[in-house]
Amino acid sequence: MAEIITAKVLRYDPSTDDAPWFQDFQVEWVEDPSGIMTALQVLHAINYDQEQIGYDYCCRSGLCGRCSMLIDGKAALACWTPMTPGDHTFEPLPKFPVVKDLIVDRSRAYERFIEANTSIQTVNPIVNLPDIDYNLYWNTLERLNMCRECMCCYSVCPKLQDKGSNWKDFSGPGALMAIAQRYLDTEDEADRLAQAVYSGLFICDQCGECNKVCPSYIAIVDIIAQMQEDATTRGLQPSGTAEFM
Ligand code: SF4
Ligand code: SF4
Ligand code: FES
Structure with missing residues (x-):
């Protein structure tokens, strides 16, 4: 039967x-x-x-x-x-x-990815850029590059309001991973850490919900934690936000 x-x-x-x-x-x-x-x-x-x-x-x-x-x-x-x-x-x-x-309609999340502006920022002629470090690429950047923009992480993040009202203050896990991709790229010269802080890096409380649903198995929480630690070391942590180190 x-x-x-x-x-x-x-x-x-x-x-x-x-x-x-x-x-x-x-x-x-x-x-x-x-x-x-x-x-x-x-x-x-x-x-x-x-x-x-x-x-x-x-x-x-x-x-x-x-x-x-x-x-x-x-x-x-x-x-x-x-x-x-x-x-x-x-x-x-x-x-x-x-x-x-x-x-x-995922527009409000796509907009956060566009704002992340992941085109490489450098004052060097692009043609002179060295190849990306092999280990850096295969250990870290390749996984970040696998983001499918599926927005599953946005759907579970408790820090993003249902109606989208605070999405301008917090870019959300996916767009933070896009910023992280350039932060970890040694040839990108923009201040990606400051960008991440302005994008709400410290709004994340490392709850881990995004990790559970990411089909690309991106270690979102670990990467956010590392950026929060680096930002704190640089004195970029906004006053009144909790430290997660
Ligand atoms: S770990 Fe951070 S980004 Fe991920 S779901 Fe929790 S609050 Fe959102
Ligand atoms: S769940 Fe993973 S693959 Fe999907 S948008 Fe978020 S980071 Fe990208
Ligand atoms: S149809 Fe493309 S990820 Fe499912």
Whole structure:
């Protein structure tokens, strides 16, 4: 007998619905050639065979970060989340306005990444820059470079307000990692530490929630802690903020 997934999908069309509501769909659990059925494949099965639902995706291979959502209450990439038969919930990523169903408007987080301005800042001619140190790249920068801008870390950070009101004061974990990438790049000459402080570095209390959901396994908390320590050593810590060393 076929095994069944019951997908409880949070539906919401702001142009017609007063409030979000759950709709249940039954989907047959079917293994793909790699032996799994992903959450994204479950959504495809609903969308193509039963009823159109709103969800976002592109690469289907964990690269673009567009399929992030809450799956069984945890922020994750749908294309990277294997499903088992049984009940599963699908909800939009919190802290962002819902466009439709599982699609959210992430503009307020993308803006923080743009503000991070990660193009290299140097007075040397670019053509004269030495290659990045091999060990620095493979031990640290390569991992930071893997950020998918999935915004899962934003959805769980308790220091970012749900309606986005304080996001100008605190750039959030993802954009802080973008700043850290240039802070740790020995050829970048901008004062990235001061930039991080102005971007709310000390608002982070190192709770660790962002680390738990990052699909790129970036050591966000460790990097923030190191920058907080370095900023404190330089006397950049804003008065009245807690020390985490
Ligand atoms: S460790 Fe800092 S950035 Fe990460 S979720 Fe907690 S407060 Fe936010
Ligand atoms: S730091 Fe991790 S969780 Fe945050 S946006 Fe980048 S990949 Fe996603
Ligand atoms: S579709 Fe690109 S990360 Fe999932």
